[in-house]
């Protein structure tokens with residue numbers, strides 16, 4: 305049961321394909337567990353299509369036509385994944401869009417130590433974006449920080465609380481650059497989050513600022 309969802313503007317940008325790759329993959333992970341947001345994206349897509357239908361058609365060069373047909377040919381070869389997806393273990397806890405890359409279980413990942421109570425697993429991301437999994441030990445307090453860009457976080461296991469509320473598995477925190485927060489993992493179990501940022505974080509304390517280059521945050 306998710307209570308925190310991405311902003312409507314984020315879902316609209318997702319349906320228009322205009323989000324940074326890292327942010328879009330977190331949205332995709334949330335959509336794989338949230339029918340409410342899938343519905344919103346579907347509606348946004350319908351709005352996009354009706355807008356397209358109102359545009360005056362423009363002539364297309366033969367070269368552009370060939371490119372589009374080649375792209376469609378490539379897309380038709382995609383269903384390999386759906387065959388793999390048929391053998392999904394019931395207790396798989398890696399979000400569906402990441403399974404081809406990470407496998408099925410978060411516990412099987414090669415977690416790297418960052419600081420006491422904090423481990424990370426860095427995922428490939430393009431441009432200035434950052435995509436990572438954080439594993440936060442129960443009760444661990446993250447350094448207070450702001451953002452120079454957007455941050456989209458999805459909780460995969462456990463829960464954390466900050467100035468904005470309590471976030472449990474499936475919830476998404478969709479943070480604007482002006483939000484300052486200090487997440488604290490709830491007690492009981494590790495909190496594992498999937499986090500995408502499209503610009504470096506802005507730490508308030510001196511020590512986190514000094515350590516930032518080593519954490520690659």
Ligand SMILES: [Zn+2]
Pocket residue numbers: 306308309310334338340341342
């Ligand atoms: Zn949702």
